[in-house]
Amino acid sequence: MVSVATMRDVASEAGVSTATISRYLNGKTNHMSSATAKRVTEAIKKLNYVPNESARQLITKQSRLVAVVAADVDDYFSTEIFKGVNSVLKKNNFIAVLMDSDSDEQRELGTLSSLNQQMFGGVIIQPLSNDLKAFKKVIPQNIPVVMLDRQVENSPWPSVVTNNYTISKKAAQYFKDQGLNHVFVITNNVKNVSTREERLSGIKAVFHENVQIIEPGDSEDSFNEAYTKLKRSVAATHGGLIFALKERWLLKFLPKLIRDGVIRKSDGVHMTGFSDTSLTDNIDPGIKVINQDPYQIGVSAAQILIEGVDSATQPIAKKIEIPAQF
Amino acid sequence: MVSVATMRDVASEAGVSTATISRYLNGKTNHMSSATAKRVTEAIKKLNYVPNESARQLITKQSRLVAVVAADVDDYFSTEIFKGVNSVLKKNNFIAVLMDSDSDEQRELGTLSSLNQQMFGGVIIQPLSNDLKAFKKVIPQNIPVVMLDRQVENSPWPSVVTNNYTISKKAAQYFKDQGLNHVFVITNNVKNVSTREERLSGIKAVFHENVQIIEPGDSEDSFNEAYTKLKRSVAATHGGLIFALKERWLLKFLPKLIRDGVIRKSDGVHMTGFSDTSLTDNIDPGIKVINQDPYQIGVSAAQILIEGVDSATQPIAKKIEIPAQF
CATH class of the missing domain: 3.40.50.2300 (Response regulator)
Incomplete structure (x- = not known):
C-alpha cells in the first residue's frame, strides 16, 4: 500500500497546529518564527508529505475545478457565457475550464462522461441534446450540475435561460x-x-x-x-x-x-x-x-452552482430567466 | 496517515493479475468468470479501494488533462487554436480544457500558477506577457509546455507561430x-x-x-x-x-x-x-x-506536447512556423 501523509500527520510531527501547516504551505510565513518554519520543513521532508491537489482531493473529495461544457466555442454566445461563469468562480477560488462539444451531440456525451474520471467540483452545461436518459448516464451523480441556454425536459438540474x-x-x-x-x-x-x-x-x-x-x-x-x-x-x-x-x-x-x-x-x-x-x-x-445577455446567464449559473458546492447538495431544479433586451 | 490501496493490493487480495482488475474496472467482464468478478468485487470492498483519477494520478504522476491558456477566448483566433489542439488531444485520449487570460497579464500568471495545484499533464500557452522570469516562477516545472502564437525571448519552451x-x-x-x-x-x-x-x-x-x-x-x-x-x-x-x-x-x-x-x-x-x-x-x-491558420497552429502545438508527455521530457525549444496565406 502507498502511505499518504496528511497535513495532520505533518502538524503532529512538527508539534504545531494544522493551521500553521496551512499558512506555511500558502507562503504566509511572516508571522511564523524561523524555528517553527524549520520544524515544519523538516516534518514535511521526513514524512514525504505531498501537499498537492490530488492528495487533497482524495481526502476532501472536493475539487476546485468547474467544467463549463459549451455547445460550440466558436460562438460568441458560448465564450461570453464562459466569461460570466469565470468572473464568479474566480472570486470564490474556483477555476473554470471550458470544454467544447463542437455542436456534436455524441461529442457532448463523450466530454461529459470524461468528467467522471477527473475530479471536478461541478459542471455547467449548455446542452445540445434533449436526451435526459443519456445525460443521466454520463453526468457524475455526486457533483452539482447547472444547465444553461437550453432546457432538457424533466431534467433534475436547474437551468438559466433567456426569457x-x-x-x-x-x-x-x-x-x-x-x-x-x-x-x-x-x-x-x-x-x-x-x-x-x-x-x-x-x-x-x-x-x-x-x-x-x-x-x-x-x-x-x-x-x-x-x-x-x-x-x-x-x-x-x-x-x-x-x-x-x-x-x-x-x-x-x-x-x-x-x-x-x-x-x-x-x-x-x-x-x-x-x-x-x-x-x-x-x-x-x-x-x-x-x-441576449450571455455573460449574465453565466454569472447566474455560476452562483447557483457555488451554492450547490458549498452546501454539498444538488441545486433544486428551478428555472431562472435572464431578460434579453429588445 | 491515510492508507490508499493500490490496484496491486487489490489484485493480490483477490488472487488475480492487475490486468484483470483493470479489465474489471473498465467494465470488460465478458471474458471473466463470475467467481473471479465476485472475488475482485470483495477485494475492492475490503480494501476500500478508490479507483479514481486522483488516486491514479498520485501513483502515476500523470494526468490526461491538458490546459490551453488562451490570451482571450473572445477572439476567434484563440478559440480556433483550441479547436486544433482538441482535435489532436482527443485522438490521444487527452482532454483539452480552455482557460482564459482575458487579455490581462496578471490574470495570465494567476491562471498559470493555479496549474501547479491541479495535476495537468501539459500546458499550451498563448502568452500575453514577455516576462520569462515571471513565467518560470508560475509554470509547473515537471510537465511539458508549448507556447504558441507569440514567442517569449530566451524561453526554454518550444513555440509554434505564424511565419x-x-x-x-x-x-x-x-x-x-x-x-x-x-x-x-x-x-x-x-x-x-x-x-x-x-x-x-x-x-x-x-x-x-x-x-x-x-x-x-x-x-x-x-x-x-x-x-x-x-x-x-x-x-x-x-x-x-x-x-x-x-x-x-x-x-x-x-x-x-x-x-x-x-x-x-x-x-x-x-x-x-x-x-x-x-x-x-x-x-x-x-x-x-x-x-493565418490558427487551427493548424493548435494541431502542431498539441503534437509537440504529446511527444513530450509520452517521452516524459520537456520538448526542445524549437520554433515551428505555420505559414499564413496571402
Missing part, C-alpha cells in the same frame, strides 16, 4: 403594431429544442396562424433554396416580418436581402431576430434586434 | 510592385511583442524608411486621434499602403476609410492586414489580406 417566450412575443407585437401581418421565421429544426420552441410560441401568440417557418439547412444549396422560398413568400404576402431565431441566420440573410432590394428603408418588409454581437449595428438600413 | 516576417514581407512586396511607396502600419505598442516586431521587420525589409507607425489606443478618443492622423498622413504622401497588424484594426479602420472615400476602387490608397475570420470578405471594395 425566450416573453421577448419574442414583445418583438413580434412591436412589428404587428407597425402594421405587419405575416411572419417568416428562419430557424433550424424546431423539434425538441426548448429555446426555439419557446421563441416560436412567443411569435405565434401575436401572429397566430400567419406564421410561416423557413428552415435553411447547413448546405449552401439548402440555404439558397430557403432564400428563394423566402423571397417568393414575402412577395406573395406583400411584405411582412422576417424573424431569425439566431444571429447566424440574421447575418446570412440580411445583407443578401438588402442587396436584392427585399428590405429597404421605410418599406413593408422588416427583419429582426436574436443577435448576440454588435455585428448587425453597421448594417444599413439599421434593424431592431433582440440582444 | 510573421516572411508573410508580411511578401504582402508588402506585392503592394510595392503595384507602385505604392509608403506604408502606414496600424498596431498596438510594438515593443516586446515578438509577433508585432516580426511583422514590422518584414514590412521594413521592403519599404525601408518609408514606414510610419500609427498606434491607436484602446479608448474611443485615442482611436479618433489615430484615425485623423492616418487620414492626414495619407493625403500628405499622396497615397500608400495601410497595413493593419491585426484584424481588430482592419475592421475598425476599413469601413470608416471606405465611407470617407479615403479608400476607393482603383486608387492610390490600399489596405491590407492580418485577418483571422472571413469578416472582411463582404466589404466592398474587396481587399487582399493575410490569413
Whole structure:
C-alpha cells in the first residue's frame, strides 16, 4: 500500500497546529518564527508529505475545478457565457475550464462522461441534446450540475435561460403594431429544442396562424433554396416580418436581402431576430434586434452552482430567466 | 496517515493479475468468470479501494488533462487554436480544457500558477506577457509546455507561430510592385511583442524608411486621434499602403476609410492586414489580406506536447512556423 501523509500527520510531527501547516504551505510565513518554519520543513521532508491537489482531493473529495461544457466555442454566445461563469468562480477560488462539444451531440456525451474520471467540483452545461436518459448516464451523480441556454425536459438540474417566450412575443407585437401581418421565421429544426420552441410560441401568440417557418439547412444549396422560398413568400404576402431565431441566420440573410432590394428603408418588409454581437449595428438600413445577455446567464449559473458546492447538495431544479433586451 | 490501496493490493487480495482488475474496472467482464468478478468485487470492498483519477494520478504522476491558456477566448483566433489542439488531444485520449487570460497579464500568471495545484499533464500557452522570469516562477516545472502564437525571448519552451516576417514581407512586396511607396502600419505598442516586431521587420525589409507607425489606443478618443492622423498622413504622401497588424484594426479602420472615400476602387490608397475570420470578405471594395491558420497552429502545438508527455521530457525549444496565406 502507498502511505499518504496528511497535513495532520505533518502538524503532529512538527508539534504545531494544522493551521500553521496551512499558512506555511500558502507562503504566509511572516508571522511564523524561523524555528517553527524549520520544524515544519523538516516534518514535511521526513514524512514525504505531498501537499498537492490530488492528495487533497482524495481526502476532501472536493475539487476546485468547474467544467463549463459549451455547445460550440466558436460562438460568441458560448465564450461570453464562459466569461460570466469565470468572473464568479474566480472570486470564490474556483477555476473554470471550458470544454467544447463542437455542436456534436455524441461529442457532448463523450466530454461529459470524461468528467467522471477527473475530479471536478461541478459542471455547467449548455446542452445540445434533449436526451435526459443519456445525460443521466454520463453526468457524475455526486457533483452539482447547472444547465444553461437550453432546457432538457424533466431534467433534475436547474437551468438559466433567456426569457425566450416573453421577448419574442414583445418583438413580434412591436412589428404587428407597425402594421405587419405575416411572419417568416428562419430557424433550424424546431423539434425538441426548448429555446426555439419557446421563441416560436412567443411569435405565434401575436401572429397566430400567419406564421410561416423557413428552415435553411447547413448546405449552401439548402440555404439558397430557403432564400428563394423566402423571397417568393414575402412577395406573395406583400411584405411582412422576417424573424431569425439566431444571429447566424440574421447575418446570412440580411445583407443578401438588402442587396436584392427585399428590405429597404421605410418599406413593408422588416427583419429582426436574436443577435448576440454588435455585428448587425453597421448594417444599413439599421434593424431592431433582440440582444441576449450571455455573460449574465453565466454569472447566474455560476452562483447557483457555488451554492450547490458549498452546501454539498444538488441545486433544486428551478428555472431562472435572464431578460434579453429588445 | 491515510492508507490508499493500490490496484496491486487489490489484485493480490483477490488472487488475480492487475490486468484483470483493470479489465474489471473498465467494465470488460465478458471474458471473466463470475467467481473471479465476485472475488475482485470483495477485494475492492475490503480494501476500500478508490479507483479514481486522483488516486491514479498520485501513483502515476500523470494526468490526461491538458490546459490551453488562451490570451482571450473572445477572439476567434484563440478559440480556433483550441479547436486544433482538441482535435489532436482527443485522438490521444487527452482532454483539452480552455482557460482564459482575458487579455490581462496578471490574470495570465494567476491562471498559470493555479496549474501547479491541479495535476495537468501539459500546458499550451498563448502568452500575453514577455516576462520569462515571471513565467518560470508560475509554470509547473515537471510537465511539458508549448507556447504558441507569440514567442517569449530566451524561453526554454518550444513555440509554434505564424511565419510573421516572411508573410508580411511578401504582402508588402506585392503592394510595392503595384507602385505604392509608403506604408502606414496600424498596431498596438510594438515593443516586446515578438509577433508585432516580426511583422514590422518584414514590412521594413521592403519599404525601408518609408514606414510610419500609427498606434491607436484602446479608448474611443485615442482611436479618433489615430484615425485623423492616418487620414492626414495619407493625403500628405499622396497615397500608400495601410497595413493593419491585426484584424481588430482592419475592421475598425476599413469601413470608416471606405465611407470617407479615403479608400476607393482603383486608387492610390490600399489596405491590407492580418485577418483571422472571413469578416472582411463582404466589404466592398474587396481587399487582399493575410490569413493565418490558427487551427493548424493548435494541431502542431498539441503534437509537440504529446511527444513530450509520452517521452516524459520537456520538448526542445524549437520554433515551428505555420505559414499564413496571402
